[in-house]
Amino acid sequence: MMLKSLRNYSKIIIIVIVVAMVVTGALLGYGRYLNKPATTKAQSQYVAQVNGSNISEEEYYYIMQNQTAGANFERSQIVPFKVRVLDSIIETEILLQEADKMDIQSTITEEDVQDYYDTFLENNEMTEEDLVAELGENTKLTDFKDYIRNSLEKNDLINQVMERSYSNVTVTEDEVIEAYETIQPQVIMVRFGEDKDAARAKIEEAYAELKASKDFAGVADEYSDLVVGEGKLGNINRDNGYFSEETSNELFNLDKGVVSDIITDDKAYYIVKVLDKKLAEGEDYQAEKEEIKEQLLKSKQNKAFANWLESVKAESDIQINDPQLSGYKYLSQGNYQKAVEQLELALKTYPVPMTYLYLAEAYKANSMIDKADETYKKAVEAFPEDWELNLLYGNFLAGRDEVETEDALAKIDAASKLAGDDIMAHYRVFMVYSQLGADEKADEEAAIIKEIQEKIKAEQEENIESSTDDNDTTNE
Secondary structure: OOOHHHHHHOOOOEEEEOOEEEEOHHHOOHHHHOOOOOOOOOHHHEEEEEOOEEEEHHHHHHHHHHHOOOOOOOHHHHHHHHHHHHHHHHHHHHHHHHHHHOOOOOOOOHHHHHHHHHHHHHHOOOOHHHHHHHHOOOOOHHHHHHHHHHHHHHHHHHHHHHHHHOOOOOOOHHHHHHHHOEEEEEEEEEEOOOOHHHHHHHHHHHHHHHHOOOOHHHHHHHHOOOOOHHHEOOOEOOOOOOOOHHHHHHHHOOOOOOEOOOEEOOOEEEEEEEEEEEOOOHHHHHHHHHHHHHHHHHHHHHHHHHHHHHHHHHHOOEEEOOHHHHHHHHHHHOOHHHHHHHHHHHHHHOOOHHHHHHHHHHHHHOOOHHHHHHHHHHHHHHOOOOHHHHHHHHHHHHOOOOOOHHHHHHHHHHHHHHOOOOHHHHHHHHHHHHHOOOHHHHHHHHHHHHHHHHHHHHHHHHHHHHHHHHHHHHHO
């Protein structure tokens, strides 16, 4: 039996915070905690430094291996994923450094370690003898338990840092009420646009129709700029994205079934009818209020922690030594000059299609259009059979006034020929043709897509028929 348990064990501690993921010491590599001798490394052998603390390539790739087990990535997903993994390691290191600054001590006991160890064996259906055999001669059982202890302690330290970051967060009764209460409004909205007087005349005309006992739904469909059937928005809270805070409060003060007067805010006129209201009162509210309070508290805590962590990261000295990762990170952050600098370096080490594409994007964003053109051209020359490079280069050329449309279409035509039976590739080609107004070519591409669909359908039917025949033979 392969030790799938080691892989599972390496994932024991994952803390998800808002968008970012913070991965604790449990993922930092089994060998790192087994008293292996330290080796001297040049800076280039460290993928990053955090306030002088090194993150080794071994550590980084060990985590990558565990996180990607069984996963299939499109090539456009690989670098963003690698950056997210590195960010998670960096954030973990920062949190552990903050724990040290705060003089936080681990509260993990030997009983905790033993409980986890016992659970580990149980979940993997192993005896201690099985584990010893899997670990081999070079690793002692005590080393393995030390690894468990180390991982649990790091997780505990991070939890304590997190708790301190949001220790002052509370939830008020008013916040619970605001989260619970909803109304179901029916709305006629007329935007001011460029002529506020015309908008006023239109809303007054709608109001007159209602006063003449016309059906609210029909008037809404005729007059409202809000594109929802019969003006019905469904249930909304006070913080709803449709109305300003002041207007929302005014709507919540309306009685059920009553049509409002004309309401004005800084963008539009409104007439509102409240179809239903749910107020913070009675047994239903009392039954739900504690759960709502807990949800609000957790949400506010997560936000407070995320904001605190970002501020600590901003004050930290973080160096990423891999130019492809740092270049992509700068590109995603909008620091295009830095992105160009790093991705130019990356291209010397990683002359792969995505590095060319990221560099071309950085050049474009930095208004270096000729350099972007040159980069696309080199990419296609280096990888002439790559349909996506041809497609993106063609689309880029189509946006240049000094380039003939035929030259741009030639690259897109090449992408279509290189795409083979990749239906998604042909769909992307079809979309580009359509956006460029090349209707005849778009129709030809649509025909290719239909042909591939029919081929896929035929193969599926053949497989089903073959499977049925096999079952019949087995039953005989």
